[in-house]
Amino acid sequence: MSALTPVREIDGRTRIVPLLAHPSHHLRTPAAFNRRCAALGVNAVCIPWQVEPRHLAETVGALRHGDSIAGLIVTVPHKAAVAELCDELTGDARHLRVANVVRRGADGRLVGAMFDGVGYVAGLRHRGIEPAGRRVLLVGAGGAATAIAGALAGAGVAELAIANRSAAKAERVVDLLRDAYPSVALRVAPPDPAGFDLVVNATSLGMQPTDALPVDPARIDVGAVVAEVVMQPAVTPLLVAAQARGLAIHEGEHMLTAQLGLLAGFLFAGAAGEAVAA
Missing domain, CATH: 3.40.50.10860 (Leucine Dehydrogenase, chain A, domain 1)
Known part of the structure; x- marks a missing residue:
């Protein structure tokens, strides 16, 4: 098109x-x-x-x-x-x-x-990023984040940790998915990206230039993929920081x-x- x-x-x-x-x-x-x-x-x-x-x-x-x-x-x-x-x-x-x-x-x-969920996973795969078997940190527990969490679990990720400012909302998402995806290690976690090979920002942080970063880029493992849901700007401050460290990035527009x-x-x-x- x-x-x-x-x-x-x-x-x-x-x-x-x-x-x-x-x-x-x-x-x-x-x-x-x-x-x-x-x-x-x-x-x-x-x-x-x-x-x-x-x-x-x-x-x-x-x-x-x-x-x-x-x-x-x-x-x-x-x-x-x-x-x-x-x-x-x-x-x-x-x-x-x-x-x-x-x-x-x-x-x-x-x-x-x-x-949003099926679109996000399809977007990842279209760009050559296969979620299956990955250890994923998902930051956010709103509407889009909930759908993405479900789709990632359905895609066969090995681990899905959900971080959110309100831990109760993150726990709600985990509870929604736990029975449907017993093979996925689901848990609520702090927004620490260390130990994960796919880090997804599913919050609105990054839309405004004064926003805090959703995670500390210095803590992201070498070889991890850093992915966004924010579409404007196309390359958010988080993605800029990830690129500066030589990490692969995935823009929000693909969802x-x-x-x-x-x-x-x-x-x-x-x-x-x-x-x-x-």
Whole structure:
């Protein structure tokens, strides 16, 4: 798919896909999703909607009644809260209780799904990074982090340690996964990357230049891969520090590109896409 593929002209039949976020200034998904829809011949447009968490429920409730609304794409910090507002959850969203996409039925019924995890693992594999057998430190326990944790466990990592500012949230993720993946060593851990060969930042740290680093780069083992979910900037301060030490890095944008087809396929019948986008 060419980066120059134009979004088709908006007309009276265009389906609308709001992207709920707070804040929204960093979003790269609308442009990428619109290019994918144009390439698929889908008359739809994704637009960023900055919604404060306190207004999320009433916003989603109002969108149920918009016949032009095809559904919603959801990002930080709304993924867990949106899941609770859906009438039905499917796939990973059902047991993880987080959603990053919601399909609106003709009757206003909302069905949520979660593709961040499968997208993240697909993105890793597309870049030649196989998670199976790795010892992984995942920093974060929010919506995206929960989905990524589930997908990494499902991909057969040997160990998955979850670090989060709130240990209770990290423990919740471990509890969600423990019965489903008994062969994976799951635990809550401090944000110390020593001893791991894949370190994933699944927090929003790195979006702002004043943010603290999620881990100490000096503690990362030689030969480890350092991976992000943050997409803006493309190369975060953590990745810059990892590169300075000669470590392999994996940018956050690969999680998005790997799931664009899945998002479109879920929202629009007949627009199914591949798991890994070109």
